[in-house]
Amino acid sequence: MAGAQVKQAEAALNAAELELKYTVIRSPVNGIVVARNVEVGQTIAASFATPNLFLIALDLTKMQVDTNVSESDIGGIAEGKEATFTVDAYPGYQFAGTIRQVRLAPINVQNVVTYNVVVSVDNQDLRLKPGMTANVSIAVAQREAVLKVPNAALRFTPPTADKADRATSGGKPAKVKGGGQAAGASKGATALSRTVWTEGPAGDPAPIQVQTGISDGLATEIVSGELSEGMSVIVGVDRPKGDRSGKDLPPGFGSGGQKGSSRNRGL
Numbered sequence: 001m002a003g004a005q006v007k008q009a010e011a012a013l014n015a016a017e018l019e020l021k022y023t024v025i026r027s028p029v030n031g032i033v034v035a036r037n038v039e040v041g042q043t044i045a046a047s048f049a050t051p052n053l054f055l056i057a058l059d060l061t062k063m064q065v066d067t068n069v070s071e072s073d074i075g076g077i078a079e080g081k082e083a084t085f086t087v088d089a090y091p092g093y094q095f096a097g098t099i100r101q102v103r104l105a106p107i108n109v110q111n112v113v114t115y116n117v118v119v120s121v122d123n124q125d126l127r128l129k130p131g132m133t134a135n136v137s138i139a140v141a142q143r144e145a146v147l148k149v150p151n152a153a154l155r156f157t158p159p160t161a162d163k164a165d166r167a168t169s170g171g172k173p174a175k176v177k178g179g180g181q182a183a184g185a186s187k188g189a190t191a192l193s194r195t196v197w198t199e200g201p202a203g204d205p206a207p208i209q210v211q212t213g214i215s216d217g218l219a220t221e222i223v224s225g226e227l228s229e230g231m232s233v234i235v236g237v238d239r240p241k242g243d244r245s246g247k248d249l250p251p252g253f254g255s256g257g258q259k260g261s262s263r264n265r266g267l
Contacts, residue, residue: 031056034130057130063123065097067136068107068114076140077102083119085136090127097121099138141214147227148219152235154194154212158205159237196227197234205234 035055044051065085069077081099101118119136192212200206210225
């Protein structure tokens, strides 16, 4: 009987020691506590839902940026590509990272489909903090020492024939640049046929057919054509104010043939 009582007491002691261990909460990993969601003395009932006591960062020297890329641009995104981003905390400073993962689950918000792209970045100086908002730019194509023109030159269209004599004298020229670098947006590297206008011998706009490549939103690569570095291209025209009509103004400007309505307002 004495031996059985001893074993029973040992079993009760082991159960009490196990229950005592449950009163100490230990983190499963070594890291830095980012947030504490409970206070000392607060009662936690684990029977209803697993409580989230602490938010722990495993290693703040290695951060990741979660960014959403639209479905029209996701085709040029792949693991291993370089990405740059800025944060509001350090204006004018650009951080560099590498795409680590392109997740397949689509995110649909108001019929706009995006995909989550994870960018890994080194944070040895601990300048980046969790929760910061980042503006990410991903280079899907890059060219070195290219000939490029402003995108305004590709959008320019000469005025109609009845105004050509007045408009050509006030053209806004821009120089064709070369030897630079073009980081393409998501338009790919397929050459497209476009028209660039330059000033002809008689002062009239003269078209030049070119093949364009990648674009960074400000300038576009010229793959082939009769353009050369230093040539002037037309990006716009200057018109006297008296020659402008209502239809030349952007939508929402000018009278547009509509009379304003008067309304009596009382105080």
